[in-house]
Amino acid sequence: MELNLMLILSQLFNGLVWGILLGLLAVGLTIIFGALDIINFAHGVLYMVGAYSAYTFSLVITQVLGTTTGNFWIALFFAPILVGLLGVIVEIFLFRPMYDRDIIYQFLLTFGLALVIQELVIIVWGSMPMSFPTPKILRGVVDMGFMFYPKYRLFLLVLTPLIMIAIWLFLEKTKYGSIIRAGTEDKEMVTLLGINIRRVFTMIFSFGAAMAGLAGALAGPVLGNLQPELGNTVLLPSFVVVVLGGMGSFPGAILGAILVGLTKGITTMIWAPASQVVVFALMALILIFRPQGLLGKR
Amino acid sequence: MARFFKDRFTIIVIIFLILPFVFPFTELATEMLIFALLAVAFNLMLGYTGLLSFCHASLFATGAYTMGILLVRYDINLFLGMLIGALMTALFALIIGWISIRRHGLYFAMLTLAFNEVLYFTIFELKDLTGGDDGLRGIFRPDLDLGFFSISLDEPMRFYFFVLFFFVLCILVIRRITNSPLGSVFMAIRENENRAESVGYKARHYKIAAFIVSGFFAGLAGTLFCIHIKYAALSFCHWTLSGEVIIMSLVGGIGSLYGPMIGASLVVLMQDFFSTIWDRWLLILGAVFIIFVMFFQGGVWEGIENLISFFSRKFKKEPALE
Numbered sequence: 309m310e311l312n313l314m315l316i317l318s319q320l321f322n323g324l325v326w327g328i329l330l331g332l333l334a335v336g337l338t339i340i341f342g343a344l345d346i347i348n349f350a351h352g353v354l355y356m357v358g359a360y361s362a363y364t365f366s367l368v369i370t371q372v373l374g375t376t377t378g379n380f381w382i383a384l385f386f387a388p389i390l391v392g393l394l395g396v397i398v399e400i401f402l403f404r405p406m407y408d409r410d411i412i413y414q415f416l417l418t419f420g421l422a423l424v425i426q427e428l429v430i431i432v433w434g435s436m437p438m439s440f441p442t443p444k445i446l447r448g449v450v451d452m453g454f455m456f457y458p459k460y461r462l463f464l465l466v467l468t469p470l471i472m473i474a475i476w477l478f479l480e481k482t483k484y485g486s487i488i489r490a491g492t493e494d495k496e497m498v499t500l501l502g503i504n505i506r507r508v509f510t511m512i513f514s515f516g517a518a519m520a521g522l523a524g525a526l527a528g529p530v531l532g533n534l535q536p537e538l539g540n541t542v543l544l545p546s547f548v549v550v551v552l553g554g555m556g557s558f559p560g561a562i563l564g565a566i567l568v569g570l571t572k573g574i575t576t577m578i579w580a581p582a583s584q585v586v587v588f589a590l591m592a593l594i595l596i597f598r599p600q601g602l603l604g605k606r
Numbered sequence: 607m608a609r610f611f612k613d614r615f616t617i618i619v620i621i622f623l624i625l626p627f628v629f630p631f632t633e634l635a636t637e638m639l640i641f642a643l644l645a646v647a648f649n650l651m652l653g654y655t656g657l658l659s660f661c662h663a664s665l666f667a668t669g670a671y672t673m674g675i676l677l678v679r680y681d682i683n684l685f686l687g688m689l690i691g692a693l694m695t696a697l698f699a700l701i702i703g704w705i706s707i708r709r710h711g712l713y714f715a716m717l718t719l720a721f722n723e724v725l726y727f728t729i730f731e732l733k734d735l736t737g738g739d740d741g742l743r744g745i746f747r748p749d750l751d752l753g754f755f756s757i758s759l760d761e762p763m764r765f766y767f768f769v770l771f772f773f774v775l776c777i778l779v780i781r782r783i784t785n786s787p788l789g790s791v792f793m794a795i796r797e798n799e800n801r802a803e804s805v806g807y808k809a810r811h812y813k814i815a816a817f818i819v820s821g822f823f824a825g826l827a828g829t830l831f832c833i834h835i836k837y838a839a840l841s842f843c844h845w846t847l848s849g850e851v852i853i854m855s856l857v858g859g860i861g862s863l864y865g866p867m868i869g870a871s872l873v874v875l876m877q878d879f880f881s882t883i884w885d886r887w888l889l890i891l892g893a894v895f896i897i898f899v900m901f902f903q904g905g906v907w908e909g910i911e912n913l914i915s916f917f918s919r920k921f922k923k924e925p926a927l928e
Contacts, residue, residue, distance in 0.1 A: 347712055349849075405900065411711060412658050416856065417899045419849050423892030431886055544723055544845065551716060581731040588723040592705070595717040599709055 314455040320573045325461045325530065327549075327569015328468040332523035333542060334549035334561040335475060336516030342492030342556030343512045344403065345411055349418040352543030353425040354391050354517050358524025359534055360433050362387035363440055380443035384525050391521025395514035403513065404506065422539070430536045437535040440528035460529050468526070472562055475519075479558060488512055492556055548591040554604020563603055614864055615781065619774055632762040633834075634878050638871040639766075639773045640831045645854040645866035646780060647823035652852070653860035654784060655816040656796030658711075660848045661702055661718035664725040665821050667843035668695040669828025674742040674838035675735060684748040684759075688772075688829045695825020696818045698725075703817025707810055710799075719845060726843045742838035759833075769830055776823055781863055783819060792816055853895045859905025868906050 365383035553560025858869020880887030
C-alpha cells in the first residue's frame with residue numbers, strides 16, 4: 309500500500325512537472341494568439357532552440373570561466389534572450405508583411421518556419437542525442453518524508469510558479485504589460501491611443517518566443533537528452549493546454565497546464581497506453597462544448 | 607477534337623502517360639500520382655469549401671491501414687479492399703466532419719488536429735491490430751483479378767498504369783462534382799457562409815458532404831499507397847503529413863483543381879531529388895513553402911494559367927490583325 313501511494317504521488321508529481329513546463333510554453337502561445345491571431349506552429353522548435361542554446365551557453369561559459377559552477381544559471385539567463393531575439397527577427401521579416409492576409413496564410417507560415425528552424429537546429433547541433441547535465445546543486449533526490457523525488461524536479465515545481473507570478477505581475481502592473489494586454493484585447497484602440505502597434509506585436513512575439521526558450525532551457529535537465537524531435541513532442545500538448553484554458557487567456561494557460569499535467573499523471577497510473585489519447589480527446593471535447601476554453605472570454 | 611486538347615486535364619493525363627517512359631523511376635512516378643490524388647482530395651476542402659483541415663494524414667492512414675489489415679488478415683480481393691478502405695475513410699470523415707464543422711476557422715483546424723492525434727495514438731496503442739510503432743508488415747500487392755484473367759501488379763510499370771487508371775477516374779469524378787451544383791454550393795460556402803445560408807443552403811450539410819467526398823478519395827489514395835510500398839507506417843498518420851499535404855496544395859495552387867496535382871508532383875520530386883544529395887532537404891522544402899506563402903499565394907498553377915492566357919491571347923490576336 310505504501311509503495312502504491314508513493315507510485316501514485318510520484319506519477320502525479322511527474323505529471324505536474326510536465327504540465328508546468330507546458331504551461332510556460334502555453335503562456336507564450338496564448339499571448340501570441342491573443343494579440344496576433346496566430347497559432348504558432350514554430351513554438352515547439354523555439355523551445356528546442358532554447359534547450360540547445362542553453363546547452364551551448366553552459367559549455368562556452370564553462371570554458372571561458374574555467375569552472376562549472378553557475379554556468380547553468382547564466383545559460384538560463386541568456387538562452388531566452390537569444391530565442392527572444394530570434395522572435396524579433398521572425399516577427400519583423402516574416403509576420404509583419406502578412407498581417408493583412410488571411411489568417412490561414414499566417415498559420416501556414418509558422419508551419420514552414422517550424423520546418424526551417426528544425427532543420428537549422430540539426431545543422432548546427434547535429435541529430436545525435438546530447439546529454440544535458442543537471443546543475444550540481446540540484447543533483448540527487450530529496451527525502452520528502454513520504455517519498456524520494458529528484459531535487460531538480462522539485463526545484464521546477466517551485467521555480468516555475470514563481471516565474472508565472474512574475475509574468476503575471478509584469479502583465480498586470482507594468483506599463484509594458486498593460487500595453488501587451490491592450491494589444492490582445494483591442495488592437496484598434498491601442499493604435500488610437502498613439503501606441504505603435506507594430507512595435508507592440510514585435511514585443512509580444514519575442515516575449516512569447518523567450519518564454520518558449522526559457523521553458524526549453526529549464527526542461528533540459530529533466531529531459532536528460534536533447535534531440536531534434538524535442539520540438540514536436542511538446543508542440544501539440546502545449547496546443548492542448550492553450551485550448552483547454554482558452555486561447556488568449558493567461559490564467560487559462562496556467563489552469564490548462566495543471567489540468568493536462570494531472571490528467572496525464574492520473575491516466576498514466578490507471579492505464580498508461582490511453583494517456584496520450586485522453587489528452588487529445590480532452591482537447592476535442594473542450595473545442596466541441598466550450599470552444600472559448602475554461603477561462604476564455606468570447 | 608480541339609476542345610478535347612484544350613482541356614487542361616487531357617494535357618496532364620498525356621504527360622502522366624508519357625512520364626514513366628522518359629522518367630527512369632517508375633515507382634517515384636507512382637508516388638507522385640498517389641500524393642497528387644491526396645492533395646486534390648484535400649483541396650476539395652481548403653480550396654473549394656474553405657475548410658482548413660489538419661486531419662488528412664489520419665484519413666490517408668485510415669485508408670492505408672484498412673487495406674493493409676484486410677489484406678494481411680483476410681487476403682481480400684483488390685477492388686473490394688480498395689472500396690472498403692475508401693468507404694471506411696468516408697465514414698471516419700463523416701464522424702470527424704459532423705463534429706468539427708460546429709467550429710470555424712482556426713478552431714476548426716485545431717479540432718481536426720485533435721482528431722488526427724486521437725487516431726494517431728489509437729493506431730500506436732492497438733499493437734495487435736496495427737503493429738503499433740513498427741507499422742503493419744506482411745502486406746502484399748494482390749493480383750489484378752478481372753474474372754476471366756488476372757495479372758500480377760508486382761511489375762512497377764503495370765502498377766503505375768493501374769494507379770493512373772484510378773487517378774484519372776477519381777479526378778474525373780471529382781471534376782464532375784466540382785462542376786455540379788454541389789460544387790457551386792461548396793464555393794458559395796467558401797466565399798460567404800452566411801450568404802449561402804440565407805439563400806437557403808444548409809451550410810452544415812454541405813460541409814459534411816465535402817468532408818465525406820474528400821475523405822473517400824483521401825482514403826483511396828491511402829489504399830493505393832499501402833499496396834504501393836507494401837507497408838503501412840504510423841508516420842502516415844503523423845500530423846506533419848497533414849502539413850505536407852497543405853504544403854503540396856499551396857505550392858501547386860489551391861485556386862484550381864489541377865494546382866494541387868502539380869504541387870504534389872513537385873514536392874515528391876523535390877523530396878526525392880534533394881534527399882539523395884542532402885539530408886536536410888526539409889530546410890529547402892520549408893523555405894520554398896515560406897516563399898510561396900508570402901509571395902505566390904496562387905501557387906505554380908496560377909503562374910502556368912497566366913502564361914497560357916498570355917500566349918493564347920497573342921495567338922488569337924495575330925490572325926485578327928491580318
